[in-house]
Every structure is written in structure tokens, then in C-alpha cells.
Amino acid sequence: MSIIELKSAPAIEYAYSVVGKRESEGPIGKKFDFVDKSDKFKMDTWEKAESEMQRIAFDGVLTRSGYNISDIGAIFAGDLLNQCTGSAYGLAGFDAPYFGLYGACSTCAESLILSSLMVDSDKLPRAAAVCSSHNCSAERQFRFPLEYGGQRTPTAQWTVTGAAAFIVGKKSGFHPRITAVLPGTVVDKGITDISNMGAAMAPAAVNTLTQYFNESGEEPEDFDAIITGDLGYEGSKILVDFMKNNGYDISRNHYDCGLIIYDRERQDMHAGGSGCGCSGIVLASHYLEKLKNLDVKRILFMATGAMMSPSSLLQGLSIPGIGHLLKIEMLSK
Amino acid sequence: MSIIELKSAPAIEYAYSVVGKRESEGPIGKKFDFVDKSDKFKMDTWEKAESEMQRIAFDGVLTRSGYNISDIGAIFAGDLLNQCTGSAYGLAGFDAPYFGLYGACSTCAESLILSSLMVDSDKLPRAAAVCSSHNCSAERQFRFPLEYGGQRTPTAQWTVTGAAAFIVGKKSGFHPRITAVLPGTVVDKGITDISNMGAAMAPAAVNTLTQYFNESGEEPEDFDAIITGDLGYEGSKILVDFMKNNGYDISRNHYDCGLIIYDRERQDMHAGGSGCGCSGIVLASHYLEKLKNLDVKRILFMATGAMMSPSSLLQGLSIPGIGHLLKIEMLSK
Numbered sequence: 260m261s262i263i264e265l266k267s268a269p270a271i272e273y274a275y276s277v278v279g280k281r282e283s284e285g286p287i288g289k290k291f292d293f294v295d296k297s298d299k300f301k302m303d304t305w306e307k308a309e310s311e312m313q314r315i316a317f318d319g320v321l322t323r324s325g326y327n328i329s330d331i332g333a334i335f336a337g338d339l340l341n342q343c344t345g346s347a348y349g350l351a352g353f354d355a356p357y358f359g360l361y362g363a364c365s366t367c368a369e370s371l372i373l374s375s376l377m378v379d380s381d382k383l384p385r386a387a388a389v390c391s392s393h394n395c396s397a398e399r400q401f402r403f404p405l406e407y408g409g410q411r412t413p414t415a416q417w418t419v420t421g422a423a424a425f426i427v428g429k430k431s432g433f434h435p436r437i438t439a440v441l442p443g444t445v446v447d448k449g450i451t452d453i454s455n456m457g458a459a460m461a462p463a464a465v466n467t468l469t470q471y472f473n474e475s476g477e478e479p480e481d482f483d484a485i486i487t488g489d490l491g492y493e494g495s496k497i498l499v500d501f502m503k504n505n506g507y508d509i510s511r512n513h514y515d516c517g518l519i520i521y522d523r524e525r526q527d528m529h530a531g532g533s534g535c536g537c538s539g540i541v542l543a544s545h546y547l548e549k550l551k552n553l554d555v556k557r558i559l560f561m562a563t564g565a566m567m568s569p570s571s572l573l574q575g576l577s578i579p580g581i582g583h584l585l586k587i588e589m590l591s592k
Numbered sequence: 593m594s595i596i597e598l599k600s601a602p603a604i605e606y607a608y609s610v611v612g613k614r615e616s617e618g619p620i621g622k623k624f625d626f627v628d629k630s631d632k633f634k635m636d637t638w639e640k641a642e643s644e645m646q647r648i649a650f651d652g653v654l655t656r657s658g659y660n661i662s663d664i665g666a667i668f669a670g671d672l673l674n675q676c677t678g679s680a681y682g683l684a685g686f687d688a689p690y691f692g693l694y695g696a697c698s699t700c701a702e703s704l705i706l707s708s709l710m711v712d713s714d715k716l717p718r719a720a721a722v723c724s725s726h727n728c729s730a731e732r733q734f735r736f737p738l739e740y741g742g743q744r745t746p747t748a749q750w751t752v753t754g755a756a757a758f759i760v761g762k763k764s765g766f767h768p769r770i771t772a773v774l775p776g777t778v779v780d781k782g783i784t785d786i787s788n789m790g791a792a793m794a795p796a797a798v799n800t801l802t803q804y805f806n807e808s809g810e811e812p813e814d815f816d817a818i819i820t821g822d823l824g825y826e827g828s829k830i831l832v833d834f835m836k837n838n839g840y841d842i843s844r845n846h847y848d849c850g851l852i853i854y855d856r857e858r859q860d861m862h863a864g865g866s867g868c869g870c871s872g873i874v875l876a877s878h879y880l881e882k883l884k885n886l887d888v889k890r891i892l893f894m895a896t897g898a899m900m901s902p903s904s905l906l907q908g909l910s911i912p913g914i915g916h917l918l919k920i921e922m923l924s925k
Contacts, residue, residue: 354777441689
């Protein structure tokens with residue numbers, strides 16, 4: 260496990276975000292590109308709605324970029340649905356090479372890491388990274404059907420209804436650039452509570468982030484923001500505490516996309532947002548904007564994933580986690 | 593979609609195959625590295641058994657190679673289980689960066705493509721590609737619980753109980769080498785019959801293979817074997833027919849791993865083997881041996897995947913397919 264420097268500093272050239280009702284009503288709700296307040300995206304099942312979100316997101320970023328589909332060397336895409344059907348069906352209409360990924364909620368970072376590696380090495384001229392989650396398809400697959408109306412525990416997170424698409428390439432000019440990546444390893448510390456995913460993923464986040472600082476020699480204060488994907492309140496606390504034990508104080512500049520997306524007081528999503536879409540849409544809208552405006556110039560972006568399935572938990576297994584990290588910077592012109 | 597040439601010709605340095613009872617009793621049954629005739633691999637559920645197969649396969653290839661885990665730049669792994677738990681749990685104990693993939697039965701080729709691209713570009717010193725399927729976990733997830741004892745249709749294929757692990761690197765010497773790759777696009781021609789997966793995947797195979805010949809200028813007779821992963825009897829017939837329509841006669845040198853793994857007369861697995869493990873174990877044992885013995889010197893290896901889920905079929909959607917292709921050669925010393 261070691262940091263891979265990207266000498267050519269591939270640019271996140273374009274991004275596009277698609278969200279549902281609750282996300283559009285949150286603190287950064289105005290920043291998203293496409294909103295469907297019905298959460299249905301004109302489809303008759305939640306799973307089809309999620310695929311449609313991926314289609315809209317990729318179509319949106321392609322249109323915005325002005326590229327033709329033949330300009331896209333490959334699409335790296337994934338989601339939370341069984342057999343990753345959100346991605347396969349959503350992107351089936353586009354004639355570009357397709358690499359299906361499964362990194363649970365880390366998929367946004369996983370897809371950006373692979374895209375940037377392929378572009379940096381000139382294996383592909385540019386690549387697209389796409390991910391999604393939908394609250395209604397995820398809840399019924401992982402927990403309970405919505406109609407059941409179950410009470411949620413205080414540590415439960417709310418799966419974000421959101422899809423994000425990015426195009427990574429070598430465009431010149433003033434763009435957020437991926438200058439290093441650190442893919443994570445699978446870490447299983449024995450957490451079994453599916454209603455406390457933050458706690459399950461935090462050890463993997465600690466593992467990757469500690470490794471990053473140890474190996475790079477950089478310090479937390481070298482960054483304007485250290486951003487995690489969806490650790491939520493529970494996982495974020497664990498991350499900050501454990502990092503302090505490891506000698507790194509990230510308490511002043513750690514942010515979690517799961518805590519940015521909803522308003523805790525007004526919307527009450529319990530421990531925050533989660534899902535592949537969570538880190539994807541917050542990066543695509545909020546943080547890429549902040550980078551372009553130079554509100555932040557140098558960030559670490561790490562999305563974490565909980566790699567269990569409903570079956571594996573029923574069979575008594577604990578939740579393996581993973582954290583994939585990217586360093587994203589605005590470099591001098 | 594275009595062919596990517598790998599100038600450094602990364603080697604498939606080592607491989608290891610793990611199988612169950614039926615695979616060990618087939619025509620190439622003696623070639624596999626590890627057999628458990630109970631299919632249980634000392635576990636108490638089929639899903640845990642599948643994870644254990646991945647663990648044994650990766651541990652096997654690592655031991656055989658003599659590398660330490662820290663020598664492995666990353667593991668690219670996937671399987672058919674919901675949330676790809678076969679891979680996540682099976683490989684959680686190894687401290688190496690992990691990229692989870694979902695390519696359905698194309699996963700073996702997808703993981704080898706990504707491994708070889710990373711090695712060729714020197715982003716990683718070497719990478720591991722791991723995949724698995726287990727008949728009993730797949731049947732109850734995708735079709736019926738085994739206890740139901742349902743009658744299988746004549747076009748049905750038999751999910752292979754098998755796991756394969758490969759190490760791709762830049763070792764010098766006489767090894768099978770990956771000299772070009774062509775990642776596939778998602779193709780959906782409207783097939784809805786889950787008991788005829790070969791037919792669902794064949795259009796994607798036709799798409800990738802035609803593209804390969806069109807773009808490379810090579811002809812089918814330039815290869816000693818054109819190997820597909822698990823099209824089975826039905827899909828293979830469709831592939832050969834459609835390729836002929838496209839101007840390429842592959843009838844004399846097309847082989848399908850799903851037709852190699854079982855004896856049609858003696859074992860009667862209907863339309864042949866399938867699953868991520870099918871192409872994985874046949875490549876790892878049978879074809880790598882044939883390459884090293886120079887029985888074949890130049891092959892195309894294309895694994896195809898059917899990217900549906902049980903839910904997507906219940907919701908009336910058809911089966912999207914994908915075909916990922918690699919050119920593997922024994923180069924002069």
C-alpha cells in the first residue's frame with residue numbers, strides 16, 4: 260500500500276450532479292445540476308429511477324463537456340444495487356468501454372482513482388467516473404421496505420438519492436487536479452451493526468489516512484480540507500479520535516460529505532447522509548466549486564465503503580470497510 | 593472503444609485455481625491446484641465457502657510466487673454475489689490495496705485488463721487478478737434454492753464452483769504475456785431469458801470481437817485459439833454465426849471455457865459451465881499450461897458478462913451483456 264503520484268496531474272475537467280428532493284432542500288441544495296423532487300425520475304420502480312439518475316448524470320457531463328462519446332476512453336462506474344444494475348442499465352446506451360466497480364460507498368473515489376491512473380499513464384485520453392445511490396432502492400435492499408415504516412436508530416444514516424459523473428482528462432487551464440492517489444485495503448474490525456455504518460468504515464479511513472501522512476511526510480495542516488465520504492457523526496468522531504491517537508490532529512479541517520448534505524436541525528437525517536451518491540454529489544457540486552473559487556486549494560478526498568451484504572450479516576459476519584483517497588489541488592497557472 | 597497495446601507485454605507470472613467436485617471430475621479436472629470434493633471448503637454456508645475459495649486462490653498464487661504481500665501493488669477482484677462479498681471477505685485478511693469489480697462473468701478478463709494496464713504503465717510493480725463463483729451460492733441467489741430441486745431448461749448453464757488468482761507483473765523469462773486489451777461496452781439486445789445467458793451475452797461478444805478484428809487488421813487465423821468465457825452451446829453458436837455474418841470465420845479455432853470444463857456426455861451440464869470462475873479456472877490451468885508448452889502461442893481471451901439482477905428481470909428489463917478481451921502471447925525468448 261503506497262501513494263501513487265500522478266506526474267501529469269490529471270484534471271477533473273467536468274462534473275454533473277443529479278439529486279432527489281431531500282438533497283435539493285439541504286444546505287447545498289442549490290448547487291446541484293438536476294433535481295427531481297418526486298425522486299422517481301419518471302420511472303416506475305426505484306431501481307429504474309437509480310439507473311435513470313446515472314444516465315442523466317453521464318449524459319449531463321458529456322453534454323457539458325462538448326465531447327463526443329467516442330472521446331471518452333472508458334467509463335468506471337458503480338452503485339450499491341445487487342449486481343450493480345444502477346450502472347449497467349443506466350450506462351448501457353452509451354458506446355464507451357465500461358468497467359463495472361463495486362466499492363460500496365467508496366465507489367466515487369475508486370472510480371476517480373482508476374480514471375486518473377489511466378489518464379496519467381496515457382492509457383486513455385480521458386475517462387469518466389460515475390456513481391449513484393437511491394434512498395428508496397437502498398433501504399429496501401439493505402434494511403426494510405419503505406412501506407414498513409420502521410423506526411431508525413440514532414446512529415443510522417440516510418442513503419443519499421444522488422448520482423454524480425466526472426470527466427477526468429488532460430485539459431490545460433485552471434481545473435482541480437488529481438496529484439496523488441492512495442487506494443485502500445480492506446479492513447475488518449468486527450463491527451456488526453448495519454445501523455452504524457460510520458463505525459464500521461472508520462477503521463478503514465484511519466488506516467488509509469494514517470498511511471497517507473506517514474508515507475508522504477505531509478501534515479493535516481498542509482490541507483485546506485480533509486474530506487471523508489459518509490462517515491456521518493459517529494464515524495467522523497471515531498476517525499478524529501483515532502487519528503489523534505496516531506499523532507495527526509484533523510479536528511480543525513475534517514469535513515464529512517454525509518454531514519454537509521443535510522441540515523441536522525431542520526432535516527434530521529440522524530447520523531448524516533451515506534451511499535455512493537453522497538460523496539459523489541458533494542464533490543461534484545460543493546467542493547469542485549470551492550476549488551475553482553480558490554476557497555480551498557489543496558484537499559484530501561477519501562470515500563469509504565462498507566463491503567457487507569444483507570446475507571453476510573445474517574450469517575454472522577462483521578462489516579469489512581475500505582477507504583480510497585485522492586489528493587486534489589488547484590495548481591498555479 | 594479501441595484496442596490498447598501494451599508495449600511492455602506484462603507477464604501472467606503465476607496463477608492458481610481452486611475448484612469443487614464436478615469441476616475436478618471434468619475433462620481438465622487433473623489440472624487444477626486445489627480441490628474440495630465437498631464444495632464446502634470447511635465452511636458452514638455457501639457464501640462463506642466462496643469467500644474461502646478466493647482466500648485459498650490468492651494465498652495459493654502468493655505462496656507459489658514467493659512474493660510478499662507488500663510486493664503486490666493492488667488486487668483487482670470480483671464475483672457474482674450481492675455486494676461482491678465473495679471477494680471482500682475472502683481477501684480482507686491481505687494487506688494490499690483492493691479494487692472491487694463487478695463485471696458479472698466477465699470479471700476474470702476485466703481484472704486482468706486493469707492489472708495489465710497498471711503494470712504496463714508502471715503505476716504498480718505487479719497486480720493480482722482474482723475472481724470466483726460457486727454453484728450453490730449462485731443458484732440460490734439468481735434462480736432457485738438447491739433444495740427446491742427445480743428442473744433446468746436445456747439452454748441453462750451450470751455455474752462453475754471455482755476461483756482463480758493471477759499475478760501480473762514484469763518478470764523476465766518465458767511467460768504468457770498480455771500484449772493488447774480491448775475493454776468492452778455494455779450491449780443490450782433485448783434477451784430476457786435468465787436460463788439462456790449465452791444468448792444474452794453473445795451480442796456483446798460479437799461486438800467486441802468484431803471491433804478487435806476491424807481495428808487490428810488481424811484475422812481469426814492469426815490466432816491458435818479464440819477463447820470465450822462462458823457462452824456455452826447456445827451462445828457459442830450465436831457468436832460463430834454472427835461473426836461469419838460480419839466477415840470473420842472463427843468456426844475452426846473458437847473454444848469456450850464453458851464447454852471445456854465439463855464433459856457433455858458423461859456429466860450433462862446442459863448448455864455448459866458459466867460464472868466468473870469458469871473462464872478464470874480454465875485460463876489459470878488449461879490455457880496457461882498450453883501456452884507454456886507452446887501448444888498454443890497466440891490467443892484471444894474474451895470473458896463475457898450478463899449484467900442483470902434478479903430484481904431487474906422481475907421488473908421486466910432485458911439482460912445487458914459485456915465482453916472484455918485480451919490478447920495473450922508466448923513471445924520469442
